[in-house]
Amino acid sequence: MTQINIGNKIRELRKKKGVTQEALASVLLVSPQAISKWEMGLTYPDMEMIPVLAGYFEVSLDILFDYDVKEMKAKIQKIIDGAGEYFFDDTQKFVEIIQSALQEYPGNEELLAALLNAYEYTLRDQNDLTHLDEMIELSQKIITESNDFIRVCNAKDIQAAAYLKKDEYAKAKEVLESLPLDYNIRYEAMAFRLSGRDKQEGAIWSRCHHLQGLYQACMEEGNSWFFMDKHPEVTFRDYTPADYIPEALKCYRKGLRVLTTFLLADYYDDPADQYLWDGMQTFHWSFHQCIAACHKRLGNTEDCEQEIAEAYRLISVVWKDFEENREQYMEYFNRYLREYGLGEYVR
Numbered sequence: 329m330t331q332i333n334i335g336n337k338i339r340e341l342r343k344k345k346g347v348t349q350e351a352l353a354s355v356l357l358v359s360p361q362a363i364s365k366w367e368m369g370l371t372y373p374d375m376e377m378i379p380v381l382a383g384y385f386e387v388s389l390d391i392l393f394d395y396d397v398k399e400m401k402a403k404i405q406k407i408i409d410g411a412g413e414y415f416f417d418d419t420q421k422f423v424e425i426i427q428s429a430l431q432e433y434p435g436n437e438e439l440l441a442a443l444l445n446a447y448e449y450t451l452r453d454q455n456d457l458t459h460l461d462e463m464i465e466l467s468q469k470i471i472t473e474s475n476d477f478i479r480v481c482n483a484k485d486i487q488a489a490a491y492l493k494k495d496e497y498a499k500a501k502e503v504l505e506s507l508p509l510d511y512n513i514r515y516e517a518m519a520f521r522l523s524g525r526d527k528q529e530g531a532i533w534s535r536c537h538h539l540q541g542l543y544q545a546c547m548e549e550g551n552s553w554f555f556m557d558k559h560p561e562v563t564f565r566d567y568t569p570a571d572y573i574p575e576a577l578k579c580y581r582k583g584l585r586v587l588t589t590f591l592l593a594d595y596y597d598d599p600a601d602q603y604l605w606d607g608m609q610t611f612h613w614s615f616h617q618c619i620a621a622c623h624k625r626l627g628n629t630e631d632c633e634q635e636i637a638e639a640y641r642l643i644s645v646v647w648k649d650f651e652e653n654r655e656q657y658m659e660y661f662n663r664y665l666r667e668y669g670l671g672e673y674v675r
Contacts, residue, residue, distance in 0.1 A: 404438050515533040
């Protein structure tokens with residue numbers, strides 16, 4: 329067990345402050361004999377006295393208790409890392425090591441999370457149903473007490489898995505629906521854990537999230553190549569426009585292929601209705617603008633003009649109110665053209 333050396337610490341802090349046992353006793357309204365017993369480790373201060381002592385010596389409670397949190401965390405991480413070599417091949421030994429560590433560090437969040445992960449693995453890999461109630465209890469403790477966002481989300485996912493194995497589908501769904509929408513966490517978990525329409529809903533929304541992230545990433549990667557010469561201090565030294573503009577073109581074309589693969593052309597004839605959400609339209613025509621910009625930098629005038637024409641065709645048909653708000657849309661359209669060195673579109 330971790331030793332508490334508060335008596336030694338009180339003596340150390342008292343001497344550092346330059347006060348006698350009698351002077352300290354007078355401030356705390358206790359007897360000098362009480363101070364002496366504390367410092368010898370024969371007794372401990374009452375709980376209500378602890379914050380008073382910390383305030384008097386102007387230290388944190390960790391320091392007063394001579395308790396090195398960083399050192400403790402390092403020891404715990406070393407235990408978890410050492411046990412990790414057994415996680416897959418001998419999970420029971422991993423569990424035993426973590427349980428033993430919990431005897432010394434009861435309630436430690438890192439150890440509880442490690443134990444919970446081990447139970448989830450044996451449930452998933454071996455269909456081990458012996459720890460379901462403990463999994464629910466452990467995960468709830470983490471959910472309730474932890475300030476670690478990722479750890480809480482993981483605990484909720486594992487708790488739902490345990491409920492599902494107990495045939496408590498409604499509880500599992502309720503837990504997963506409490507996951508945040510940020511980063512697609514909720515829908516990925518629903519798609520992985522649930523079934524039927526719930527699984528389908530999660531999968532559809534998860535697909536949309538990943539799709540958007542993928543074509544946006546292609547756009548940003550393309551931009552990193554296209555605007556390389558604007559930031560010579562972070563460029564690859566031996567690269568020239570003849571090298572990096574073709575790389576930008578590849579990225580833009582990949583992004584365009586990703587986006588158009590998921591258009592709803594099989595369901596709707598009207599181009600304005602083929603997009604999964606508002607915003608896809610903008611990326612659709614702006615990819616063509618980016619490709620046009622690459623062709624211009626490479627000297628492919630005809631290809632450049634064709635891509636700009638296609639970008640214009642798209643913006644004019646994918647917004648149903650285009651003709652009514654042409655000036656507004658074209659201002660936005662031309663701003664992108666100027667940004668990529670293409671001037672303005674004149675029709």
